[in-house]
Each structure stands twice: as structure tokens, then as C-alpha cells.
Amino acid sequence: xxxxxxxxxxxxxxxxxxxxxxxxxDGRPLYAQSGxxxxxxxxxxxxxxxxxxxxxxxxxxxxxxxxxxxxxxxLSKGEYIISAVRRHPIGLLRxxxxxxxxxxxxxxxxxxxxxxxxxxxxxxxxxxxxAIKSAAIVGAGIMSFLTVLGAMVASYVYNxxxxxxxxxxxxQEIQTSLFNKREQTVSLANIEDASFHxxxxxxxxxxxxxxxxxxxxxxxxxxxxxxxxxKKQVAVLNNAVEAFKNGRPVDPNEDED
Numbered sequence: 487x488x489x490x491x492x493x494x495x496x497x498x499x500x501x502x503x504x505x506x507x508x509x510x511x512d513g514r515p516l517y518a519q520s521g522x523x524x525x526x527x528x529x530x531x532x533x534x535x536x537x538x539x540x541x542x543x544x545x546x547x548x549x550x551x552x553x554x555x556x557x558x559x560x561l562s563k564g565e566y567i568i569s570a571v572r573r574h575p576i577g578l579l580r581x582x583x584x585x586x587x588x589x590x591x592x593x594x595x596x597x598x599x600x601x602x603x604x605x606x607x608x609x610x611x612x613x614x615x616x617a618i619k620s621a622a623i624v625g626a627g628i629m630s631f632l633t634v635l636g637a638m639v640a641s642y643v644y645n646x647x648x649x650x651x652x653x654x655x656x657x658q659e660i661q662t663s664l665f666n667k668r669e670q671t672v673s674l675a676n677i678e679d680a681s682f683h684x685x686x687x688x689x690x691x692x693x694x695x696x697x698x699x700x701x702x703x704x705x706x707x708x709x710x711x712x713x714x715x716x717k718k719q720v721a722v723l724n725n726a727v728e729a730f731k732n733g734r735p736v737d738p739n740e741d742e743d
Contacts (some may be wrong), residue, residue, distance in 0.1 A: 515719060545653075547740055552652075559650065559657060568738050569722050571649040573712040574694035578641055585637035589630045596626040605648045639664055647698065651723055653736055656699065669707070674730040678702045680723045682716035697723075 506515030541564045543547075548566035551558070555569060600619050646661035655674055661667045677699055684695035695716035699708040713719055729736045 511740060540733075545735065548653075552738075556650070560653065562563055562654065564652045565652050566738060567652055568726055568736055569651040571651070571697070571710065571713050571719050573644060573647055574692065574714045576688070576692050576694055577644050577712045581637050581640045581644065585633050588633045588659060592626040592629050592633075596622055629633075644712075647710070649713065649719075651719075651726055652729065653726065656708075656723070658708060672699065672701060674727045676701045676703070677723075677727050678729065680720050682713070682720045684716065699723075 545564050545566065549561065549564055552561055552566040556570070559567075561567075588726075600623070643661050643663060646659065646667065648659045650657040650659075653674075656672045656677070658670050658672075659667070660670065679698075679700045681698050682695050683698065684690050689695055693715055694712055697710040697713045697716050697719060700706070726736045
């Protein structure tokens with residue numbers, strides 16, 4: 487009489503623990519199904535060359551136009567600019583107002599050295615007085631030049647902060663100094679909330695404010711201050727997020743700031 491290995495069903499009836507037929511990569515045992523069937527495993531294969539989704543002619547046209555208009559941006563295939571938001575000019579007025587006040591202070595300080603010694607008297611200068619006045623004029627000129635140069639650098643840094651909305655993401659260029667610049671990108675799929683804030687009567691009159699974005703998961707908040715027409719920009723942004731999550735295309739905003 488030939489002896490055969492007992493089946494899994496026979497082992498279960500006998501109260502014995504069936505032996506595994508194999509082990510997975512983590513060392514867990516795998517058992518055969520009833521009737522000596524192999525384990526019910528499902529394998530997924532990822533294609534080496536995945537099939538690219540077709541891009542419409544309209545999207546390709548918008549993509550090419552965005553590459554020509556914004557060549558420094560790293561746009562993916564089929565990605566295009568919907569809206570480009572710049573900072574409101576009100577910030578430049580603040581910079582140059584401070585610079586003007588400083589220059590006027592230098593001029594007022596200079597007049598203390600070149601004014602006549604007494605009312606109605608001609609300016610009679612000794613050698614030391616002439617040297618002091620010349621030094622004061624040169625010093626005021628240098629300080630005025632540095633003030634204008636600083637205002638130009640501050641204006642460049644101010645205008646270099648920009649906010650781009652594409653059909654796939656939000657790109658924010660952040661410039662904090664002349665040689666300190668960074669770029670951050672947030673996918674539209676991760677944006678949970680978009681809002682704006684206008685603080686004070688001046689912001690309401692000149693129509694500027696701060697755009698605020700909050701993302702899902704990591705609860706990160708992104709802000710863009712001094713945005714022109716923030717209410718309109720947030721409306722465009724919310725429409726783009728909704729369209730992206732629902733798989734609908736969005737046309738670029740023709741009235742870009």
C-alpha cells in the first residue's frame with residue numbers, strides 16, 4: 487500500500503496545522519487553498535514605456551505661448567500659465583517715499599555747513615571751514631547716492647516676487663534679497679483652501695491684499711503679500727483647483743496683472 491502525503495483538508499480534519507507551501511518576501515507563510523490549489527496571488531506589472539496621454543492642440547498652443555512669455559519657468563509637458571500675479575505698485579511708493587525722506591534729511595544736514603554765519607553777511611570761509619564744507623557736500627552726495635541705489639535694489643527685490651497659476655500647479659518666486667531667491671511649487675491637487683485678506687482702508691482703496699493657500703496633509707500655508715486685485719485672483723485660483731480635480735480644462739486668464 488502506497489503512502490501519500492496527507493492533503494491540507496485531511497490535515498485540518500485531523501486537527502493538525504497545515505504546512506505552508508511557500509513564504510512571502512517578509513517571511514510570512516503561504517498556504518494552499520482547498521483541493522491543493524495554488525495561492526490566489528495577483529501580480530501587477532508597470533510598463534517600461536507607459537502610454538502618454540494625448541494633448542489637445544489647444545493645450546499645446548497655450549503651452550508654447552507660456553514657454554515664450556515665461557522662458558525661465560520650468561513647465562512640464564502640457565502645462566501652461568493661467569494667471570500671472572505681480573505685486574501692487576503701492577509697495578514701490580513706500581520704498582521711494584522713505585528714500586526721498588532720507589535724501590531731504592541729508593540736504594537739510596548739508597545746509598547747516600554751507601549757510602552764512604550771520605544773517606545778511608557774506609560767507610567768509612577760512613581754510614578749515616572750506617574743508618569741512620567740502621567734506622559735508624561730498625558726504626551728503628555719497629549718502630544720497632547710496633540711498634537711491636538701495637531704493638533701486640529694494641524695488642528690484644519687490645518686483646521679483648511673483649505668483650504664477652498654471653493648469654497643474656501654483657509656482658511662487660520668492661526673492662528676499664539681491665542674491666537670495668527661491669521657488670516653490672504646489673500642485674493644485676494638494677490645495678485645500680484659497681483665500682485673501684485686505685487689511686485697512688488703504689488696501690481696500692488701492693485694491694491689494696494677501697493671497698493665502700493652505701494644503702492638505704502637511705497643513706502648510708503659503709502667502710503672497712501685496713497681490714493686485716486679490717479677490718479676482720483667488721476666484722480664478724479656486725476655479726482652476728476645482729477644474730483640475732474634476733478633470734476639466736481651464737483657459738488662461740487674459741486680464742493678467
